[in-house]
Every structure is written in C-alpha cells, then in structure tokens.
Amino acid sequence: IMDDKTCMVDIAHYFIEFLESESCGKCVPCREGVRRMREILEDICAGRGEEEDIALLESMSYAIIDGSLCALGGSAPNPVLSTIKYFRDEYEAHIREKRCPAGVCKELIRYAITADACTGCGACLKACPAEAISGKKKKPHEIDEAKCIKCGACMESCKFDAITVE
Structure with missing residues (x-):
C-alpha cells in the first residue's frame, strides 16, 4: 500500500534497479540507459540531484523506449515516467529543497x-x-x-x- 509515507522517487529507483538486474544487456539503450537512470535516481535520493536531472530522465526514458529491442527495455522507463508525471513535486523537493517529503531517503531526513x-x-x-x-x-x-x-x-x-x- 502506498501512502504519504511512500517516497515515489525511491519507488522509481527500486523498480529501475530491479529492471537493470533483469536486463539481458544485448542492446545498448536498455543496458546503459537503465544503468544511467539508476545512477541519477540514486543521486536524487541521496540529495545530489541537479535541476536538469528530471528532464534528463524523461529524455533518456524515450530514448530507451525507442531504441530497445525487447518488451522489457520498451517498458523499463515507465516507472520513472509515471512518477515524474504524477509526483513531479516529490522529485523537485528532493532536488531543490534536499528534502524527502515521505521521510524515506536517509540522506535527506x-x-x-x-x-x-x-x-x-x-x-x-x-x-x-x-x-x-x-x-x-x-x-x-x-x-x-x-x-x-x-x-x-x-x-x-x-x-x-x-x-x-x-
């Protein structure tokens, strides 16, 4: 169950980390793109996020979707795109205010x-x-x-x- 004590940036990181481990690694957009997305999400959760990271995550997501050769790669960015679309304010709080509204990201509480x-x-x-x-x-x-x-x-x-x- 997700509520106000659930950090959506951390949830996106969790799913991307899982998808990175499930990727076969055959196509570069999925292998490298998902790895890079995980790194960016880790930085955001640790308070090292930068203003341009949200736009970078979005553009990388579409590049991964367009360039991947399988269904996993084609859908891997969905957790990031969905959380940015519906919970952008949480990403902004992590990046701009160095604050996790849910109180989950240890470096930000x-x-x-x-x-x-x-x-x-x-x-x-x-x-x-x-x-x-x-x-x-x-x-x-x-x-x-x-x-x-x-x-x-x-x-x-x-x-x-x-x-x-x-």
Whole structure:
C-alpha cells in the first residue's frame, strides 16, 4: 500500500534497479540507459540531484523506449515516467529543497526531538546505537546530527512521540 509515507522517487529507483538486474544487456539503450537512470535516481535520493536531472530522465526514458529491442527495455522507463508525471513535486523537493517529503531517503531526513514533548526518560538515549543522543534525566534530550546514522531506533523507543522526522 502506498501512502504519504511512500517516497515515489525511491519507488522509481527500486523498480529501475530491479529492471537493470533483469536486463539481458544485448542492446545498448536498455543496458546503459537503465544503468544511467539508476545512477541519477540514486543521486536524487541521496540529495545530489541537479535541476536538469528530471528532464534528463524523461529524455533518456524515450530514448530507451525507442531504441530497445525487447518488451522489457520498451517498458523499463515507465516507472520513472509515471512518477515524474504524477509526483513531479516529490522529485523537485528532493532536488531543490534536499528534502524527502515521505521521510524515506536517509540522506535527506533528520531526526529531531521536540523539547516540549520530551520527558527526559532516556529510552531514546539507550536505544541509539550511535550514541548520538545526549541529555540529563528528566530534561529534554538532543540529537547530534553528525553522529546520527538515521536508523530510527530512537523514534521507535520513544513512548511520548517526542521524536520526529524532518
């Protein structure tokens, strides 16, 4: 089920990665085009996307469709074309704002503790494998972004919903 917690750029990347592994590699447009699309989508998901990447993905998609010799190559770009058509704003958020609206792409999210909601119970501090959380008992805790590995253990351990994804 897809909802507002599903990143459509990540979904496109997932499908392209799968299709790359299924490609026979006989025709250049499919073999190289799908590989390059995967690289671009990885960059977008990692916050390294550039403004021209959306147009590049679209033009590459049509070149792959036109130049492929089989049905797989002819339909491989469809997940990218569909997500760009219906969820362009998500691509733009990843590229322009360096933000994943769904909070899925690890390089584009950050965990934050809402001071008003944090009771200082220490559950998140104990759960964090990177020791990125500090704070005194019964005082609001803080997350050190430089140490945070974005695993989500802190958020899962917080019974007060004091930890959010931004």
